[in-house]
Amino acid sequence: MMININTFEELQNACNASGKKIYEITQEYEAELAETTVPEIRAIVKKSLDAMKDAIKTGLKSNEMSISGMCGDDCDRLQKRFNQEKSIFGKTFEKITTYALATIEENLRMGKIAACPTAGSCAIVPSVLVGVSEDLGICEEEQINALITAGAIGRIISNKVALAGAVAGCQAECGVASAMSAGALTQMRGGSVEQVLNAVALAMKNLLGLTCDPVCGLVEIPCVKRNPFLAIHAVTASELALADIKTKIPFDEVIDALEQTGKLMSPMLKESSQAGLATTKTALELKAKLFK
Amino acid sequence: MKQTSIIDIISPVMVGPSSSHTAGAVRLGLLAKNIYNDIPDKVIFKLYNSYAQTGKGHGTDKGLLAGVLGLSVDDVRIKDIFDSDIAKTFNYEFQYFEDFNRHPNAVDFVFEGRRNMMISGNSVGAGEVEITNIDGFSVNLTGKYNTLLLVYKDVPNMISRVTNSIQVNIASFHCDRSGKGREASMAICLDGEINQKVIDFLGLIDDVYMIRYIKKLES
Numbered sequence: 001m002m003i004n005i006n007t008f009e010e011l012q013n014a015c016n017a018s019g020k021k022i023y024e025i026t027q028e029y030e031a032e033l034a035e036t037t038v039p040e041i042r043a044i045v046k047k048s049l050d051a052m053k054d055a056i057k058t059g060l061k062s063n064e065m066s067i068s069g070m071c072g073d074d075c076d077r078l079q080k081r082f083n084q085e086k087s088i089f090g091k092t093f094e095k096i097t098t099y100a101l102a103t104i105e106e107n108l109r110m111g112k113i114a115a116c117p118t119a120g121s122c123a124i125v126p127s128v129l130v131g132v133s134e135d136l137g138i139c140e141e142e143q144i145n146a147l148i149t150a151g152a153i154g155r156i157i158s159n160k161v162a163l164a165g166a167v168a169g170c171q172a173e174c175g176v177a178s179a180m181s182a183g184a185l186t187q188m189r190g191g192s193v194e195q196v197l198n199a200v201a202l203a204m205k206n207l208l209g210l211t212c213d214p215v216c217g218l219v220e221i222p223c224v225k226r227n228p229f230l231a232i233h234a235v236t237a238s239e240l241a242l243a244d245i246k247t248k249i250p251f252d253e254v255i256d257a258l259e260q261t262g263k264l265m266s267p268m269l270k271e272s273s274q275a276g277l278a279t280t281k282t283a284l285e286l287k288a289k290l291f292k
Numbered sequence: 293m294k295q296t297s298i299i300d301i302i303s304p305v306m307v308g309p310s311s312s313h314t315a316g317a318v319r320l321g322l323l324a325k326n327i328y329n330d331i332p333d334k335v336i337f338k339l340y341n342s343y344a345q346t347g348k349g350h351g352t353d354k355g356l357l358a359g360v361l362g363l364s365v366d367d368v369r370i371k372d373i374f375d376s377d378i379a380k381t382f383n384y385e386f387q388y389f390e391d392f393n394r395h396p397n398a399v400d401f402v403f404e405g406r407r408n409m410m411i412s413g414n415s416v417g418a419g420e421v422e423i424t425n426i427d428g429f430s431v432n433l434t435g436k437y438n439t440l441l442l443v444y445k446d447v448p449n450m451i452s453r454v455t456n457s458i459q460v461n462i463a464s465f466h467c468d469r470s471g472k473g474r475e476a477s478m479a480i481c482l483d484g485e486i487n488q489k490v491i492d493f494l495g496l497i498d499d500v501y502m503i504r505y506i507k508k509l510e511s
Contacts, residue, residue: 004295026298033295044299051305051366066309068349107308110351110371117301118418119311125302151298159296164312164417166396180301217346219309290349 005029006159008197008251011152015193022183022193023148045144045151048114052103052126055113059102066108068290071220075101092135093232100127100228108220117154117163120219121170121177123227125150128181128234129188138188150184153200161259165212165271168262174223174230175207175258181234186241201247201254203237208254208261211269213276215283216290222277304419306365312397313343313350316415318370319509321359323423323435324401324411326506331405334383335360338400343415344388353386356399360384364510365419429477430468435509437463437481440491445499446476457494460484475501 005011005025014025030041060079065072078101081087082094089097103123107113113122125147133143154163157176161168182203186196207230215221247254268275277283306315337356339347347353351370358370361378373379391398395414403409412425423433426441433439440458444450446469455462461483469476486505495503 030298033297034299045302048302048305066349067351110307110309110314110354112305112307112366112368114303114305115311115315115419116303119306119308119314122308147302148298151302154301155296155298158301162417163301166312166417216349217342218349291345 003029006156008156008200008255011156012193012197012251021145021149022152022187022196023145026148026152042144042148045147046140048116049129049140049143049147051112051114052116053130055103055106055111055122056099056126056130058111059106060098062106062109062111064109066218066220067110068216068218068220070216070218070286071108071224072105074224075105092132093235095131095135096127096231096235097228099131100124100231101224103127104224104227108218108224116150117158117176117180118165118173120165120223121174121227121230124174124177124231124234125181125184127228127231128185132185132188132235136189142188146184146188149187149196150180153180153183157204157255157258160255161262165214167270168258169210169265169270170212170226171207171210171258172262173212174226175204175210178207178230178234178237179204181231182237182241185234185238189238189242191238191242195241195244197251198246199234199238199241201249201251202240202245203234204254204258205247205249206233206237208257209265211265211276212271213269213278214271214273215278215280216287217271217273217278221283300418304365306419307351307368307370310350311419312415312417313346313352314355314370315365315419316397316421317343317347317352317355317399318359318363318365319419319421319435320399320413320415320423321356321401322362322364322509323359323413323421323433323506324403325360325362327411327423327426327433327441327504328401328403328407328409329504330403330407332403333405334385335404336385336387336400336402338387338389338402340389340391340394340396340398340400342396343399344390347388356401357382357384360401426477428470429475431477431479432464432466433479433506435506437483438485438508439506440478440480440482440486441502441504441506442478442494442500443502444476444478444497445501446471446473447499450476450499451478453497454478454480454494457490458482458486459490460486
């Protein structure tokens with residue numbers, strides 16, 4: 001009989017009762033759901049992982065602009081700076097931020113990406129996962145374990161909140177992507193189930209209220225730069241959780257707060273481009289130019 | 293609670309920039325192509341609201357055309373589809389509308405050819421789509437299941453004749469009709485594959501005007 005896990009508490013209890021990790025419980029659940037085998041599920045996850053790596057590789061080499069001409073050459077800028085000057089980031093953070101820009105810019109120029117959980121937030125999980133794996137020499141199997149963990153976190157949140165800016169704002173897209181990355185990274189670094197879930201809650205709590213106010217209605221401003229910011233945000237949450245810093249508000253209650261905040265957020269700030277950055281003087285000028 | 297999958301969270305692998313405006317557009321196009329199931333003389337794409345407003349910047353127009361031409365959501369040719377050989381020999385037109393009675397991301401496909409057909413659909417978020425209307429019949433087709441679609445005369449026992457013939461578990465069932473004894477439609481979502489012989493057999497029933505087997509879309 002398949003256990004239908006819908007909350008973080010249920011997930012934690014299932015892990016504690018069986019002594020299994022989140023990815024183990026999840027891949028068994030997924031195999032049963034799809035009437036297939038665990039290796040088959042892992043092969044599907046690997047397809048996403050490979051697409052993420054391809055997008056990074058392609059994106060690093062391009063400075064082609066988007067259809068609108070507003071974005072597309074920031075990854076190139078950042079790489080040049082890191083090549084010329086010493087940053088205070090260290091190699092890992094330099095990788096994460098450039099990989100995030102590479103991926104999200106590949107998205108806006110209609111390149112191939114893995115939506116994770118959405119296209120506008122597609123660079124956060126890959127940049128953390130691939131950037132850190134490369135630096136720490138983490139093998140592919142462990143990367144797949146981490147991506148399954150990320151998926152499990154996103155799935156549980158999506159049971160309460162639709163992962164769409166139009167429904168709950170950017171907190172439900174880039175915010176959730178950052179929470180997924182925090183959990184995945186903690187798993188990858190050998191964190192306990194409790195530490196993984198704490199990383200999720202810590203990352204999520206700090207992004208509640210994030211609105212979706214895209215300039216010209218396009219997945220460009222502020223989405224592009226938000227991806228590297230929230231990738232680093234995920235690392236912070238993971239480091240705190242690995243130090244056994246705990247969320248005072250339980251995981252599921254944080255998601256309740258996310259849901260409530262999404263409902264209270266004005267529709268003008270939920271992907272409709274009717275307020276916020278989208279209606280600033282400069283945004284309106286850009287819009288007039290673009291749609292003339 | 294409905295069972296959900298992590299695969300929907302960490303995919304699809306798609307060309308950007310927007311799951312609803314790009315990948316969703318391709319999937320709507322693919323479903324419309326499979327429902328029409330013929331080579332059209334012309335296709336008119338009617339885009340509404342957000343699809344009309346931000347469609348160009350999101351490549352929604354490219355996505356819709358690519359789908360109707362049979363390309364999948366991760367096909368890198370979508371970006372340059374207007375300049376491709378397949379599109380150059382294809383007759384199509386885009387029209388843009390504002391109609392707040394329609395979904396923010398709505399589209400009508402007007403197929404012209406041996407048979408004219410109008411198919412309407414919405415991109416409902418995160419790449420998920422729904423075909424809501426075919427020639428005036430309300431349907432609910434998401435591309436998540438293999439779906440058997442029939443248009444037939446509204447006479448007694450049609451549903452049982454159809455369901456008795458298919459030896460596959462039914463996930464959901466949707467019926468509509470224009471009026472008692474007039475044209476009716478049936479959309480049956482299936483858990484498995486249906487045998488071509490069954491489709492051929494059902495197509496031979498006198499009162500069945502149209503039958504389509506629309507395969508589920510790759511995620």
